[in-house]
Amino acid sequence: MIKHIVMWKLKDFAEGKDKIxxxxxxxxxxxxxxNRIxxxxxxxxxxxxxxxEQAYDAVLYSEFENVEDLNFYKNHPEHLKVSEFCSKVRSARVVTDYEI
Incomplete structure (x- = not known):
């Protein structure tokens, strides 16, 4: 089992919206x-x-059966759309993947 965790610090204002x-x-x-992947x-x-001040604004916790499934998710067109948006509104990002 692979656990995938991502945290974002968001800009106060980006893409026409506030942080919240x-x-x-x-x-x-x-x-x-x-529902898509x-x-x-x-x-x-x-x-x-x-x-x-040390807290991040949003966090993703997800689980995958194996590294191949995680990589499939990371490269899926629907995920890439969300990732692109996150890149525009974040000021910082941290990520970790680990196996249990």
């Missing part, structure tokens, strides 16, 4: 991928409620 609106759009867009075993998106 963009976080909600990212959440909805990623959650919709569950069968390789996703589990997917959860959270929006930060912690006011710390």
């Amino acid at each position: 609106e963009n976080a909600k759009f990212i959440k909805t867009s990623l959650e919709e991928l569950r 069968k390789q996703i075993k589990f997917l959860e998106v959270g929006i930060n409620i912690n006011n710390s």
Whole structure:
């Protein structure tokens, strides 16, 4: 099992929306991928409620059966659309993938 975690710090304003609106759009867009990419075993998106400067604004937690399924997800056209949007509205991003 592969776990894939991504966190984003979002710009205060980007693509015509504020940080909260963009976080909600990212959440909805990623959650919709569950119905489009069968390789996703589990997917959860959270929006930060912690006011710390160190906190990230949105987080993705997802699970895949193996590395091949994760790579399929990463390169899927629907995921690439969401990823492109995230690139436009983020100021920072961290990611980790690990196997259990």
